Amino acid sequence: MTIYDSVQKTKLPFEPLVExxxxxxxxxxxxYDDAHLGHAKSALVFDLLRRVLEAEGYEVTFARNITDIxxxxxxxxxxxxxxxxxxxARYTEAYHRDMAAIGVRKPTLEPxxxxxxxxxxxxxxxxLDTGHAYRIGNGDIYFDTASDGRYLTLSNRQSSENVSRVExxxxxxxxxDFALWKAVNDGSVSFDSPFGPGRPGWHLECxxxxxxxxxxxxxxxxxxxxxxxxxxxxxxHENEAAQTRCATNRELARYWMHNGFVTxxxxxxxxxxxxxxxLKDALKxxxxxxxxxxxxxxxxxxxxxxxxxxxxxxxxxLDRLYRLKKRLFGLSATxxxxxFKKALLEALGDDLNVxxxxxxxDEMISSANDALDRDPKDKAYRxxxxxxxxxxxxxxxxxxxxxxxxxxxxxxxxxxxxxxxxIVRRTEAKKIKDFAASDAIRDELNAMGVAIMDTPSxxxxxxxx
RNA sequence: GGCGGCAUAGCCAAGUGGUAAGGCAUGGGCCUGCAAAGCCCUGAUCCCCGGUUCGAAUCCGGGUGCCGCCUCCA
Numbered sequence: 001m002t003i004y005d006s007v008q009k010t011k012l013p014f015e016p017l018v019e020x021x022x023x024x025x026x027x028x029x030x031x032y033d034d035a036h037l038g039h040a041k042s043a044l045v046f047d048l049l050r051r052v053l054e055a056e057g058y059e060v061t062f063a064r065n066i067t068d069i070x071x072x073x074x075x076x077x078x079x080x081x082x083x084x085x086x087x088x089a090r091y092t093e094a095y096h097r098d099m100a101a102i103g104v105r106k107p108t109l110e111p112x113x114x115x116x117x118x119x120x121x122x123x124x125x126x127x128l129d130t131g132h133a134y135r136i137g138n139g140d141i142y143f144d145t146a147s148d149g150r151y152l153t154l155s156n157r158q159s160s161e162n163v164s165r166v167e168x169x170x171x172x173x174x175x176x177d178f179a180l181w182k183a184v185n186d187g188s189v190s191f192d193s194p195f196g197p198g199r200p201g202w203h204l205e206c207x208x209x210x211x212x213x214x215x216x217x218x219x220x221x222x223x224x225x226x227x228x229x230x231x232x233x234x235x236x237h238e239n240e241a242a243q244t245r246c247a248t249n250r251e252l253a254r255y256w257m258h259n260g261f262v263t264x265x266x267x268x269x270x271x272x273x274x275x276x277x278x279l280k281d282a283l284k285x286x287x288x289x290x291x292x293x294x295x296x297x298x299x300x301x302x303x304x305x306x307x308x309x310x311x312x313x314x315x316x317x318l319d320r321l322y323r324l325k326k327r328l329f330g331l332s333a334t335x336x337x338x339x340f341k342k343a344l345l346e347a348l349g350d351d352l353n354v355x356x357x358x359x360x361x362d363e364m365i366s367s368a369n370d371a372l373d374r375d376p377k378d379k380a381y382r383x384x385x386x387x388x389x390x391x392x393x394x395x396x397x398x399x400x401x402x403x404x405x406x407x408x409x410x411x412x413x414x415x416x417x418x419x420x421x422x423i424v425r426r427t428e429a430k431k432i433k434d435f436a437a438s439d440a441i442r443d444e445l446n447a448m449g450v451a452i453m454d455t456p457s458x459x460x461x462x463x464x465x
Numbered sequence: 466g467g468c469g470g471c472a473u474a475g476c477c478a479a480g481u482g483g484u485a486a487g488g489c490a491u492g493g494g495c496c497u498g499c500a501a502a503g504c505c506c507u508g509a510u511c512c513c514c515g516g517u518u519c520g521a522a523u524c525c526g527g528g529u530g531c532c533g534c535c536u537c538c539a
Binding site: 009026027028029030035036037038039040041042043045070071072155156157158202227228229230231232233234235236258259260261262263266267268269270271272297298299301302303305307309310312313314316317320323327353354355356358359360361362363366369370372373430433435438439442446451452453454455460461462 | 467468469470471476477478479480486487488489490496497498499500501502503504505531532533534535536537538539
């Protein structure tokens with residue numbers, strides 16, 4: 001496959017460091033609040049990448065970290081009266097629940113910062129030993145950016161002169177130098193280390209975790225692919241790259257991938273702008289797969305402008321897949337290799353061209369419906385379709401639900417019983433050709449948001465979206 | 466100020482040199498008691514100006530507009 005490397009700014013053929021294997025690391029969440037749609041987008045993009053690589057036959061080791069200690073977590077703990085561990089546990093659980101709801105598979109590894117203090121200490125020690133880090137009077141340890149000849153090459157910046165908004169610390173050697181370790185003397189949350197009690201700097205955890213959990217020996221790069229949101233390129237990934245380079249004498253990742261932002265009204269969704277849309281709230285109104293389908297529907301590198309009308313339009317598109325699944329419901333078949341799968345992987349293999357993949361799915365659905373209209377009993381064809389659906393489930397991660405449940409999203413049993421009862425009454429009215437009565441019942445159902453469809457095998461219904 | 470991204474039909478969105486995928490919406494047809502669903506048909510010359518080329522949405526130059534990173538951020 002080809003991957004767009006955001007450092008070289010070009011699509012490159014993917015060549016693994018180790019034959020048949022891929023190491024993929026993605027920056028995960030800081031667990032101090034619920035995940036918003038931007039977090040979901042990022043998680044979905046790399047979940048898709050992982051699925052595609054696996055479908056291509058690679059053995060993928062996919063790590064996504066949890067930042068469970070950080071100033072924001074400490075502040076939240078202070079406000080709520082809970083411990084930082086409680087806050088972190090609560091939002092880690094919420095993150096897992098939300099991601100599962102949109103079909104994001106669990107990563108192979110999910111290291112936590114608080115469980116990686118040893119790995120971080122080791123890296124700090126190496127950086128101190130090699131002169132790439134220094135300690136200041138209050139015990140803080142900083143990375144010396146000027147000691148890295150390749151600093152700023154990742155994000156293609158000419159100088160750090162304009163990094164003037166970074167907090168001024170008088171003892172720092174250079175403005176761009178960033179904290180590896182913050183000494184803590186005020187009794188707040190701290191961890192023991194060879195450098196005394198303190199907390200790790202945020203950038204450090206990814207480098208340290210990659211080194212201790214993912215990196216292979218004897219390769220020119222620590223891992224194959226490092227991903228994250230576009231806002232992490234600088235300074236976060238720049239700093240990670242510098243740490244790894246200086247501590248281990250090799251580059252961190254061969255390919256860097258950055259996903260675009262979710263925006264609202266053209267502006268980046270972020271907590272500081274106050275325009276975040278929590279995933280958990282979206283999940284109240286829409287099936288998780290609809291959200292997955294929608295957020296994955298455009299190319300990962302572009303910005304994604306969230307808009308409820310577009311979401312509904314996406315839902316209608318996914319509905320078609322489920323109606324086809326409904327037509328084939330109850331049939332079992334062995335999964336066979338299909339031309340469809342080949343085409344789908346080829347589309348996705350081009351730097352995750354999801355638009356092309358979606359187009360292939362749409363075309364498959366149309367021709368399938370057409371063929372099933374002509375010959376509903378073609379067994380070989382049905383088997384091929386079931387295999388295609390199963391490919392979509394496996395690679396795209398949607399179409400996995402029972403189609404009847406899918407169309408009854410959010411309904412309680414009582415309402416379902418009411419609907420079923422109305423349909424029985426309507427069927428009886430139709431039987432005696434009392435169309436006025438049957439149409440009145442249909443209007444009533446429509447008013448409830450229920451769409452009716454009469455078929456040779458009975459009347460079915462769906463919630464309208 | 467430095468660096469970067471984007472601009473394609475009413476809307477969403479692929480395509481990066483050979484005369485514009487797909488979806489939603491719209492209109493028409495088939496099917497249906499009527500519908501719904503399904504299938505078929507229906508729409509753009511690609512922000513503007515200039516250049517290169519036999520040929521450009523696609524390359525080059527110059528504009529305009531929107532967005533992002535440089536502070537925590539997916």
